[in-house]
Amino acid sequence: MARKSKDANEALVTNREQFTKDIERTIKDPDNRLQGLLDYIDRNEEVEAIPTFSNLDKVLDGGLYEGLYEGLYGIGAISSLGKTTFALQIADYIAQYDKKPVLYFALEMGTYELMTKSISQLTFENAQGEPTLAQWTRSLLKGKWKQRYNKDQYDNVMQSFKEYGDFYSDVIIHDGSEARPTIYDISNTVNSYVARTGNKPVVIIDYLQILKPTNERGTDKANVTTSIKH
Incomplete structure (x- = not known):
């Protein structure tokens, strides 16, 4: 004054x-x-965004911001349109190229299914336009690619496993497909991770509507609202 x-x-x-x-x-x-x-x-002048994909980053004004725009980013679409695949690709990109940890809370798919989704994506990228070399999630899990009569296919899968091995440990999948967590369980897990490592991770919840309700007597809308606010 x-x-x-x-x-x-x-x-x-x-x-x-x-x-x-x-x-x-x-x-x-x-x-x-x-x-x-x-x-x-x-x-906040020097705050840098965590990049994802170029088109998405344009919508987000550069990417995901730590601290500047605190809140919830929601991905919404009709069933079976690829929300989980898209969210997982974002997680993999952040871990692979930005070298930042991601806590992925999966409430619908198991850990191995999600891991093979990521490897499937890599087999497609490494196929270089040859469709017979890329593998679907189910074909990876069944192991038919291990039949050595198709050496190029086998080599592509093994190369994709190797690339995935370079960054997958930074995509920490919490399998809640059977024992669903509440939003408070997730919050405690994230806080524990930060306290233990000193790193602030990107957190992905797949998906909010099927979190274990914090109030068994509450409506679906009320429980989702509670989860979002927390």
């Missing part, structure tokens, strides 16, 4: 009119919210 003066008395003597205005402004807004906003902007 004293601006560049050493104290209030000097500010009063230097410029009584400005000092009076400052007093009135302080009375109206003791927390000085405008200055607080400017300080907040200054602190």
Whole structure:
């Protein structure tokens, strides 16, 4: 309030009119919210986004932001349109290229099924346009690719396993397909991870509607609302 003066008395003597205005402004807004906003902007000037995919990053103004835009990013679509596959690809990209940990809470698919989804994606990328070399999740799990009569197919799968092995440990899958967690269980797991490692992970919940309800008597809408707010 004293601006560049050493104290209030000097500010009063230097410029009584400005000092009076400052007093009135302080009375109206003791927390000085405008200055607080400017300080907040200054602190976030150097915040860098966690990139995902180029088209998605355009929508998100650069990617996922840590601390700047705190909240929930939701992916919505009709059933069987590929929400899990898309979310898993985001998780893999962040772990593989951004070298950041991801906690993936899976409530519908098991760990091995999700892992083979990721490897299937890599077999497609490594196939270089040759469709017979790429593998579906089911074909990977059945192991038919291990029949050595198709060496190119076998080599492609093994190369994809190797690439997946370079980053998969940073995609930490929590299998809740049988024992579904509540939002509080997930919160405790995330807090424990941060306390143990000192790293703040990206958290993906697949998906909110089938979390174990925090109130067994509450409506579906009420329980989802509670999960989102938490």
